[in-house]
Amino acid sequence: xxxxxxxxxxxxxxxxxxxxxxxxxxxxxxxxxxxxxxxxxxxxxxxxxxxxxxxxxxxxxxxxxxxxxxxxxxxxxxxxxxxxxxxxxxxxxxxxxxxxxxxxxxxxxxxxxxxxxxxxxxxxxxxxxxxxxxxxxxxxxxxxxxxxxxxxxxxxxxxxxxxxxxxxxxxxxxxxxxxxxxxxxxxxxxxxxxxxxxxxxxxxxxxxxxxxxxxxxxxxxxxxxxxxxxxxxxxxxxxxxxxxxxxxxxxxxxxxxxxxxxxxxxxxxxxxxxxxxxxxxxxxxxxxxxxxxxxxxxxxxxxxxxxxxxxxxxxxxxxxxxxxxxxxxxxxxxxxxxxxxxxxxxxxxxxxxxxxxxxxxxxxxxxxxxxxxxxxxxxxxxxxxxxxxxxxxxxxxxxxxxxxxxxxxxxxxxxxxxxxxxxxxxxxxxxxxxxxxxxxxxxxxxxxxxxxxxxxxxxxxxxxxxxxxxxxxxxxxxxxxxx
Amino acid sequence: xxxxxxxxxxxxxxxxxxxxxxxxxxxxxxxxxxxxxxxxxxxxxxxxxxxxxxxxxxxxxxxxxxxxxxxxxxxxxxxxxxxxxxxxxxxxxxxxxxxxxxxxxxxxxxxxxxxxxxxxxxxxxxxxxxxxxxxxxxxxxxxxxxxxxxxxxxxxxxxxxxxxxxxxxxxxxxxxxxxxxxxxxxxxxxxxxxxxxxxxxxxxxxxxxxxxxxxxxxxxxxxxxxxxxxxxxxxxxxxxxxxxxxxxxxxxxxx
Numbered sequence: 001x002x003x004x005x006x007x008x009x010x011x012x013x014x015x016x017x018x019x020x021x022x023x024x025x026x027x028x029x030x031x032x033x034x035x036x037x038x039x040x041x042x043x044x045x046x047x048x049x050x051x052x053x054x055x056x057x058x059x060x061x062x063x064x065x066x067x068x069x070x071x072x073x074x075x076x077x078x079x080x081x082x083x084x085x086x087x088x089x090x091x092x093x094x095x096x097x098x099x100x101x102x103x104x105x106x107x108x109x110x111x112x113x114x115x116x117x118x119x120x121x122x123x124x125x126x127x128x129x130x131x132x133x134x135x136x137x138x139x140x141x142x143x144x145x146x147x148x149x150x151x152x153x154x155x156x157x158x159x160x161x162x163x164x165x166x167x168x169x170x171x172x173x174x175x176x177x178x179x180x181x182x183x184x185x186x187x188x189x190x191x192x193x194x195x196x197x198x199x200x201x202x203x204x205x206x207x208x209x210x211x212x213x214x215x216x217x218x219x220x221x222x223x224x225x226x227x228x229x230x231x232x233x234x235x236x237x238x239x240x241x242x243x244x245x246x247x248x249x250x251x252x253x254x255x256x257x258x259x260x261x262x263x264x265x266x267x268x269x270x271x272x273x274x275x276x277x278x279x280x281x282x283x284x285x286x287x288x289x290x291x292x293x294x295x296x297x298x299x300x301x302x303x304x305x306x307x308x309x310x311x312x313x314x315x316x317x318x319x320x321x322x323x324x325x326x327x328x329x330x331x332x333x334x335x336x337x338x339x340x341x342x343x344x345x346x347x348x349x350x351x352x353x354x355x356x357x358x359x360x361x362x363x364x365x366x367x368x369x370x371x372x373x374x375x376x377x378x379x380x381x382x383x384x385x386x387x388x389x390x391x392x393x394x395x396x397x398x399x400x401x402x403x404x405x406x407x408x409x410x411x412x413x414x415x416x417x418x419x420x421x422x423x424x425x426x427x428x429x430x431x432x433x434x435x436x437x438x439x440x441x442x443x444x445x446x447x448x449x450x451x452x453x454x455x456x457x458x459x460x461x462x463x464x465x466x467x468x469x470x471x472x473x474x475x476x477x478x479x480x481x482x483x
Numbered sequence: 484x485x486x487x488x489x490x491x492x493x494x495x496x497x498x499x500x501x502x503x504x505x506x507x508x509x510x511x512x513x514x515x516x517x518x519x520x521x522x523x524x525x526x527x528x529x530x531x532x533x534x535x536x537x538x539x540x541x542x543x544x545x546x547x548x549x550x551x552x553x554x555x556x557x558x559x560x561x562x563x564x565x566x567x568x569x570x571x572x573x574x575x576x577x578x579x580x581x582x583x584x585x586x587x588x589x590x591x592x593x594x595x596x597x598x599x600x601x602x603x604x605x606x607x608x609x610x611x612x613x614x615x616x617x618x619x620x621x622x623x624x625x626x627x628x629x630x631x632x633x634x635x636x637x638x639x640x641x642x643x644x645x646x647x648x649x650x651x652x653x654x655x656x657x658x659x660x661x662x663x664x665x666x667x668x669x670x671x672x673x674x675x676x677x678x679x680x681x682x683x684x685x686x687x688x689x690x691x692x693x694x695x696x697x698x699x700x701x702x703x704x705x706x707x708x709x710x711x712x713x714x715x716x717x718x719x720x721x722x723x724x725x726x727x728x729x730x731x732x733x734x735x736x737x738x
Contacts, residue, residue, distance in 0.1 A: 100679070104688065276701070323695075323702035327678075 003090060005034040005187045007194035009048050009206035014041055019212070021187055025093045025332070032094070032187050034212045039223050045209055046179065046227040050150040052206040053177025058148070062122065062132040065172055068201045070115040075196060077110055083196050087189060091161045094188055096331035097289065102161060105288065108445050109162055113169055117448035122173065124449035125458040132174060132462075141469040146462045148174030149229030155243060157234040158185020159292040165193050167232045168208075170457045172197075178208040179224060183235075187212055215239070222246055230254065230461055254460055256453060259294035259411035260379055262301065263440055264399055264425065269416030270306025270313060278416050279313060281441030283320035285414055286368075288444040290330055291384040294453075295412040295436065295443050298382040299389035301399045310392035311359065314372035318361040321368035321386060330367040330386055337385055344383040345369055378402045396425050400432050407433035411453060414443040484718045486513035486538075490564045491717065492556075494518045494547050494610060495574025497526040499680035500629070503706035504571055504713050505529055509538025511714065516560055517542040518574065547574045547606035550613075557613040566621065567614050569717040573629040575647075576602025580676070581685040582639045591642055599647035607651055611658060615667075624667040627716050628655050632675045632732040638694065648673075652728055659726030668725040670716045675732025677704045700733035 008016070019036045022029065037045060057065075075081045079088070084106075091102045111117070122129035126146060128136055135143035152171040156164040164180055168190060171178040182190050191210045198205045213220040225231060225243075230252040233243045240255040247253045263285065269278040285297050300317075302310035333341065345360065348371050352358050359372040368386035377391045379402060393399060396417065403410060410433040415422055426437050435454030436446065449457070476482070486508055496505040497519035505515045506529065515533050517540055519526040526542040533540035541563070545556040560567055576599055586595065607628055618624030633645040634652055652671055659669040676683060676694055695702050712729045715721050730736045 277696070280696075280701070319701065323700075326702055326705055 001028070001030045001090070001093075003030060003032050003086075003188070004191075005032040005210075006182065006191045006212055007198070007208070007210040008035055009045070009052070009209055011048055011206050012041065012045055012209075014038075014044075016041075019214075021184055021212075023094045025096055028093045030090050030093045034182075034187055034191075036213060037211060037220065039219055042211075042220055042223045043227075045211070046151060046224060048206050049177035049179055049209055050227070053148075053150050053175065056203055057172075057177065057207040058175045060175065062129050062173065062175075065175065066115055066118045066122075068197060068204070069113060069118060069169055069172065071200045072193065072196045073110050073113045076193070077107060077114075083192060087162070087192060090188055091186075095158075095161050095186055097161065098328045098331065101288065101328045105160075105444075106162060112446075112448040113165070118169075118173070121449040121457065125456045131464075135465075135467055138466075142472065143467040145465045146174065146458075147465050148176040148462055150177055151228050152176040152178050152230045152232060152461060153224050153228035154178065154180040155231065155233045155235070156180060156183055156190065157236075158183035158187075160289050161186050162189040162193075163234075163293075164190040166452075166457075167234075168193065170461060171232075172208070174458055174461050176230075176461065179228075180208075180210045181224070182210060182212050184212070184214070218246070225251070232256070232461075252460075254455070256294070258409065259453070260381060260406050260409045261295050261297050261412035261414070261443060262299050262379060262403075263297045263414040263443070264396060264417065265300055265302045265313070265440070266396055266415075266417035266421050267303040267306035268418045268421065269440075270302070270308040272307045275306065275308035275313065275316060278440060279316035279320050281416070281439075282414070283317055283324055284441050285443040286317075286321065286386055286388050287324045287328055287330070290386055291382065291388075293444050295446060296384070297388065297412075297414060297443055298384075299379060299391055301391050301393050301396075301402070303396060304392055304394055310374075310390060311372055314359065314361060314370050314390035317388070317390060318368070318370045321362075321370065322366065325367050325386075333385055337383075340383045341369075341385060341387060344387060378404075379406055396421060397428060399425075400428050403429075403432055403434075410434045412436040412438060412443050412446075414438055414440040416440040484511050484714055484720065486511040486714075486717070489513045489568040489717075490516070490560065490566050491569040491571065492516045492518060492560060492567055492610075492614075493571040493573055494606070495520070496571075497522055497529055497542070499682065500674065500677055500706045500709050501571075501573040502529045502532075504573060504710050505540065506532050506536055507707075507710035507714055508569075508717070509533035509540055510536045511538070513538050514564055515540040516556075516564075518545055518547065518556060520544065520546055520574070547572075547609055548601060550609050553606075553609040553613045557610075557617075561617065567617060567624070569625045569627070570610055570614050571627045571629065571713060571717070572607040572610055572651075574602075574606055575599075575629075575644075578641070578644050578682055579685055580639075580641060580644075580683050582690050583687065584685075585639065585641055586643075588640070588642055595643045596646055599643040600650060603644075603647040604650045604654060607654065611669075615662075618667050619662075619665045622666045624665075625717050625721075626655075626658070626667065626669045627713055628669070628671045629713075630671045630673045630728065632673045632730050632736045634673060634728070635730065635736045635738060638697075638735070639690070655728075656726045663725055668716075668721070670721070670724060670726065671728040672709065672712050672716065673728050673730045673732070673736070674709045675704050675730075675735050677706055677709060680706065694735065695733075698733040698735045702733060704731060704733065 018033045021032045131146040135145045237257040357374040361370040371389045493505045495501045530540045545552040630648040634649040
């Protein structure tokens with residue numbers, strides 16, 4: 001199978017060079033042909049996108065943009081549409097994830113970008129979304145307008161399929177010109193989405209582009225980064241540090257790097273009836289995208305004192321992971337990942353000699369591992385790919401001491417607890433650096449308008465322009481109708 | 484289990500559970516006849532998979548609803564392989580298990596029931612009749628009829644489908660009683676919801692979650708899960724079992 005990836009404005013002239021990225025899964029192969037622009041073409045592209053963002057995209061009202069995105073999402077949610085079918089067919093081959101994981105993941109993710117969710121998204125950040133269209137009166141006096149920049153450059157990672165459209169949609173809502181660089185790991189979805197947007201609203205054809213270059217290609221990279229108003233980067237902390245060093249000081253850089261997320265299970269979630277459901281939800285958070293998301297759990301802190309002990313809970317989880325393996329098998333691992341998994345497992349097994357309460361569940365033939373531990377334990381980042389620790393605790397508050405050293409890396413906590421425990425521990429978690437607290441089983445599905453790493457999706461991309469009271473009052477004096 | 488030199492007929496085995504059963508027999512060295520109705524390509528794929536997994540196989544296109552076609556198929560097997568040791572009646576009338584769009588009982592006509600009784604019971608009857616004579620001659624044989632755990636617990640009332648499958652259980656017990664004296668065993672395998680198959684693809688996640696939350700082994704069946712008990716009933720390991728229904732549903736039904 002062959003597929004043209006990326007998206008370029010039709011008015012970009014000159015002959016294009018294409019690079020082919022080949023993906024294989026089982027017997028299926030797909031070749032994604034993606035344009036590789038020259039430095040001159042990249043320059044021309046940024047000019048086109050900037051110009052069209054200024055004159056065309058900014059002439060749309062925010063409601064019109066919401067409606068266009070809503071139409072595109074409806075098509076992607078319709079399993080009989082050619083776009084959806086293409087995504088369902090090709091993404092498993094490209095990413096290696098099971099077809100069912102992709103199908104369910106796409107629906108659950110794309111639902112966040114329907115019209116009502118986008119409206120919530122806008123209100124969450126701006127209060128009054130009309131700020132994006134016109135100067136609006138402010139409670140403090142005066143008027144303000146939210147101005148999107150001319151060019152947002154997105155540098156995406158390939159860990160979770162379709163994830164790029166989050167920042168792309170944010171960029172569109174604030175009427176910025178957008179150029180996104182897809183990763184070699186998942187170069188398909190952003191381009192598909194852009195192609196569909198243009199089909200729905202051809203006037204936007206020159207307002208965005210989806211490109212690719214090989215990581216570390218400084219010539220192409222610097223050309224784009226130098227012209228951006230804002231750069232949004234996703235990836236490992238090393239790649240973000242390298243990206244950051246190439247961005248001019250005056251350009252706003254929004255890096256989204258590696259994060260650590262985990263679960264907390266109170267004894268309230270471990271009675272005879274609910275313990276299974278709790279383990280089921282926890283395992284679901286582990287298997288979705290094989291823990292590759294920043295919101296995926298590395299470990300679960302489980303409180304003693306319930307009908308089911310933390311040790312038993314680890315066994316419940318092991319069984320759930322085995323069941324999920326049959327239903328949604330883990331993707332094939334690279335040699336590097338396999339080695340990391342084996343090394344992690346070896347280390348844990350060796351530790352049993354010095355820590356007899358420890359237990360390593362699952363054998364090397366299993367596509368998952370659960371390690372049970374007791375005693376005070378700092379979070380030990382997992383090697384991922386369905387490898388998780390269950391750590392016994394006496395009090396939920398103990399967790400705060402364990403996560404202290406990782407403050408800057410903390411993100412999501414999935415919780416199973418009573419409402420009182422939820423609010424008590426949430427305050428402490430927030431103080432410790434956690435930015436998202438969610439129900440167990442929902443860790444990998446952030447709700448519409450969430451604050452990614454505690455930040456604002458849209459506010460961070462805009463500048464507010466204020467007309468102060470004094471300007472308004474001063475102008476009154478010069479009105480032609482002044483008495 | 485060793486099925487070397489055994490000849491196994493699996494009806495409706497170009498896809499889903501049937502294809503898995505065919506390949507599982509082949510893995511144990513059997514000569515498998517892949518019966519199918521529609522897709523030559525799908526049947527050929529199963530044949531290749533069977534050959535690659537250590538057994539032998541060939542496909543025969545035949546509508547099991549037609550007595551003549553079934554007779555022709557059995558004659559072909561006899562002339563090619565000389566015998567039939569095991570029959571797995573797996574073919575049934577295509578049915579989409581969609582809990583949201585299934586017909587309610589007051590929407591059903593007798594024709595709906597009749598179509599499934601023909602598709603399941605009559606086709607099973609056609610195949611059994613066609614192989615009886617030769618199994619009796621050899622004084623041995625194992626017939627396995629595929630039903631569903633819905634016969635014991637219609638967790639979702641797919642009326643016409645379940646009624647026809649229930650009829651097969653009764654049919655099989657009567658056959659077992661009559662044929663025991665000829666060394667022919669007749670048993671049923673009753674899977675729970677098997678996912679994914681073409682028939683169950685429309686089943687929503689919510690329904691799957693509802694079923695597995697009530698299933699002791701905490702998951703729904705895959706085609707591979709069903710093959711094991713079928714092979715067991717085909718083998719000498721189950722030589723003193725006949726007229727039984729084995730539920731393969733993770734413990735949802737306990738009988």
